[in-house]
Structures are given as C-alpha cells and as structure tokens.
Amino acid sequence: MTASIVGWAHTPFGKFDTETVESLVTRVANEAMADAGISAGDVDEIVLGHFNAGFSAQDFTASLVLQADPKLRFKPATRVENACATGSAAVHQGLRAIAAGAAKIVLVVGVEQMTRTPSAEIGKNLLKASYLPEDGDTVGGFAGVFGKIASSYFQKYGDQSDALALIAAKNHKNGVANPFAQMRKDFGFDFCRAESEKNPYVAGPLKRTDCSLVSDGAAALVLADAETAKTMGKSIGFRATAHAQDFLPMSKRDILQFEGCTVAWQRALEQAGVTLGDLSFVETHDCFTVAELIEYEAMGLTPRGQGARAIKEGWTLKDGKLPVNPSGGLKAKGHPIGATGVSMHVMTAMQLAGQAPEGMQLKNAKLGGIFNMGGAAVANYVSVLEPLK
Numbered sequence: 001m002t003a004s005i006v007g008w009a010h011t012p013f014g015k016f017d018t019e020t021v022e023s024l025v026t027r028v029a030n031e032a033m034a035d036a037g038i039s040a041g042d043v044d045e046i047v048l049g050h051f052n053a054g055f056s057a058q059d060f061t062a063s064l065v066l067q068a069d070p071k072l073r074f075k076p077a078t079r080v081e082n083a084c085a086t087g088s089a090a091v092h093q094g095l096r097a098i099a100a101g102a103a104k105i106v107l108v109v110g111v112e113q114m115t116r117t118p119s120a121e122i123g124k125n126l127l128k129a130s131y132l133p134e135d136g137d138t139v140g141g142f143a144g145v146f147g148k149i150a151s152s153y154f155q156k157y158g159d160q161s162d163a164l165a166l167i168a169a170k171n172h173k174n175g176v177a178n179p180f181a182q183m184r185k186d187f188g189f190d191f192c193r194a195e196s197e198k199n200p201y202v203a204g205p206l207k208r209t210d211c212s213l214v215s216d217g218a219a220a221l222v223l224a225d226a227e228t229a230k231t232m233g234k235s236i237g238f239r240a241t242a243h244a245q246d247f248l249p250m251s252k253r254d255i256l257q258f259e260g261c262t263v264a265w266q267r268a269l270e271q272a273g274v275t276l277g278d279l280s281f282v283e284t285h286d287c288f289t290v291a292e293l294i295e296y297e298a299m300g301l302t303p304r305g306q307g308a309r310a311i312k313e314g315w316t317l318k319d320g321k322l323p324v325n326p327s328g329g330l331k332a333k334g335h336p337i338g339a340t341g342v343s344m345h346v347m348t349a350m351q352l353a354g355q356a357p358e359g360m361q362l363k364n365a366k367l368g369g370i371f372n373m374g375g376a377a378v379a380n381y382v383s384v385l386e387p388l389k
Contacts, residue, residue, distance in 0.1 A: 003098040003106075004229035004388055005221050005236040007036020008346040013182040013217035013334030015115040021056050022064045024218035025111050029068035032107065032220035037233055040069035043222075044103035046077035049090030049110035051337035054125045055117050065109055072107075083129035083374030084287060086110065087219070087341025088381035092241055094223045104225045110342030111218040122214055129375045131249040140203035143211055143288070145376055147203025149255055150290040154205055156256060156305065161205060163308035164289040165193035168209040168331060170317060171286060175328025177359030180343075182213050182334035210289040215334030219342040221349070235388040236349040239367070240272035244380045260380035261298035261371060268369075268382040276300050279384070280365040281351065282322060283344045285373040286329040295371060296324075318362065326351065326362055341372040345383065352387040 009031030011024060025048070033040060048062045058064075062079035066072040082089040087110035094106035114122060123141025130138070130145050138144035154160055169189040175181040192209040195201060199208050229235040244267065246260035247253050269275060276299060284299070286292035296307035301315065301322060310316050316324035327333055327347040330340060348368040350356040370383040 002226055003095050003223050003238055004226065005345065005349045005385070006224045006229055006232040006234060007032050007038070007222035008220065008349055009035055010180050010219045010343060010346050011217050012180050013215045013336055013339075016216045017116075019113065019216060021050070021058060021061060021111055021113050022067060024113065024216070025061070025064050025109055026068040028218045028220035029065050029107060029109055032222050036222040038105060038222065040071035042105050043072060043075055043107045045094070045097050045106045046072065046075055047090045047094045047106060047108050048077065048079045049081070049086040049108070049338040049342060050079055051081055051083065051086045051112055053128045054121065055112060055114050065107065082379040084285070084335070084337055085341055085372045085374030085379040085381050086338040087343065088345070088370070088372035088383070089341065089379070091221070091341060091345055091383070092243055092381060095238060095241060098223060098225045104228050106223040107220065108223060108342060109218065109220040110339035112336035112338040113216045114214045114336060115216050134249055134251060143203040143206060146288040146290055147206050149376065150206050150288070151204040153256055153290060153294065160290075160293060160308055161193065163293055163311050164205075164210050165189055166311045167286065167289040167292050168192040170311065171325050171329040171331040174318065174326050174360070175332025177357060178328045178333060179357055181328045181332045182215055183332050206288060206290065212287045212330035212335040215336040217334060217336040217339050217343070219339050219346050221342060221346055229388065234353050236352050237386050237388040239274070239384040239386045240268040240382075242267035242271065242382045246378050246380065248375065248378055250376060255376060256294065257304070258294050258298035258377040260377050261295055261373065262300070264380040264382040265299045265371065268384050272384040274367065274384070276322070279322060279367050279369045281326055281362055282324050282369040282371065283327060283348050284324055284329070284371045286325060286331050287335060287373070289331065291373070292324065292329070299371065323362060326360055341381065344370045344372055345385070348385050352385055
C-alpha cells in the first residue's frame, strides 16, 4: 500500500457530560498531530467520521476539526458517514487521497457523542442504520434487529447462549487492561450467561451483556505517504484494505451469512498475500455478541454454523491461535459510532508498534486484521496492518 499510520490519539470512551463533539474532535486532532511529530501546517487534508443521525444538534461538523489549530484553516476537510463503519470509511477515504497523489499527510478523526440523547431517541437514531420500510418498527431498536438475527441463528444451528456468554466474558476480561475502555470489569461467564436483574433479556436471546455500550468518545490518526512515513518516528503500514457494500434490506440476502464480511476479508487477504492464519490478532465488530460469532464464520475461521467452536475451544482468547478483540472490542471499550472504526485502527497500530497498554499488549504481534461493519453486515471494511518501523 502507499500509506502508513504515523501517529494516533484516543480519548477514553464513556459518558462525558462536560465534553462536546467539538471538544472531543479538537483534543484528539491535536494529540494525534503531536504524536506524529507534525504541525497543523503539514496536514494536506482532513477527513472526519461522524455518524450523528440526530445525536448532535450540530451537523456539518467537518470544519470543527479546524478549531484544533488555526493552521488547519483552508485545508480540504470532508465528513464521511457509513453507519457504524463511519470511522473506517474515514480512514479509507484518507488512504484514497494519498493514493491519488492529492495529499501526503491526512488527518483522520472519528467522533460521536451519544449519551446526552434520551434512550428512546438513541434507539430511533440507531435504527436509521437499518432499512426503515422493513425494520423501522422493530421493538428494541437496533438491538431488536440483531435479536432477530440471533433468534434465526439459534433456530437454524441450535441454542448458542453459551457461546455468546463466552464471547461477552472474553471481551470484558480483555477490556480490563484497556485504559480507554468504557467498562473495565471482568464479569465472568456465569454472570454473562444467566438472566438476572442486572443482566436482563434485551431483544430475543440477547441479554444486556450481549450488547455494546452507548458511548461518547473520539479517536484520530495521521496517515502519511510511503516516502514521508520513512522520515517519521513510527510507521504502521497498510498491507491491504477492502470495502464491500451489501444490500440494505435484510430480505434481499441471507442475513446469517454476513456475505459482505466474507467478500471484504477475501479481497483483503488476497491483496495482502496472506491467509487468516498468518494474522497475529483481529479487532472485529462485536456490536452484539452474535455479530462476533457470525464473523468467526464469515472471516473463514470456522465453517458456517460452527462459530461456537472458535470461542469454546479458546481459539480467540488472548493466548489462542487467533486472538480476537484484545482491546475488549466494542463490548467493553464502547461504541461511539463515528469513532469506532478509527479506534480499531488505533488499537491495532498500538499493538503492532508494541505500544499497547500493559496487559493488553500481545507478544510478537506482526500482522493485525480489522473488520468494521456498518448496519447488519451492510458496510464491510477490512484492513490488514503491519509494522514498518
């Protein structure tokens, strides 16, 4: 590939009453530029990932990045959106600007502020990432959509409640070591498996511990072309990227297949010249535990209907053959929509640079995979990263 990640920044994810979209954006923009050792004047282009969909009264937010430094004034700045994959859409847009020769250095920021929105409106806003003529009246909002998916999966392949609880427990345990995570608590399998007052059913067979968190937060990274990256203190290269967009209506596809995820992974692995088994770890989109389960199958880790094997046999644990979500994933880290894809790239770059927090850092991480998904496997983005210096 023609570009590398040369700097990054990440706020903690959580509920922040004193922050705004603007304050989150300017904070990570400045911190990412400082981490890369560049000035605002060195930036050629800015890309902001911000889903919004009603979470923030302020729309038209690309120019808010300019508030970080007066030297960003008059730089090209664009906001992109692709549902829950908005952050990766921003990263890929920045890569395209570099590949086209339009920029040497691109500042990419992802942000969302969700927690100030009343619960009923949160569900309504998130449902905008589904096909409203079919799913607009779904009880439980977007959790209801994935509740239907989980119910269909259970009907076809049997009750997978143990597997979902194991995935939730794994990601919460991993999140304990991540200082950026919203929920740093090891709940354990038993709590995640049992219905209780603190862990009620939310939609279909999905309990509260099966659902990612409503979050505020931001992440940013600096992309540089290959020649510029050689002069930087660190360089995490893109071995491959792929984006596969699928139909929005679930009625037009087999929703249990996550076919767009499969296509994106196949394209990226072929482009990178590697197999899934060559990866040191994967950060995957666990908006709901059933999503991670199906993604095991879609990425090729197990045959269809056998995703439970990967978690039950320990393959995806930190010490397994393919650690999945060593950061804690969306499940523990939180899921501020527009920031998530950028966050996944930052977490992966940290691992490959050997700069992940103590307890989260994997040994000898050489190749990292990322899968970020928008909607119910509609927008599918894969990146394969490797350390260059």
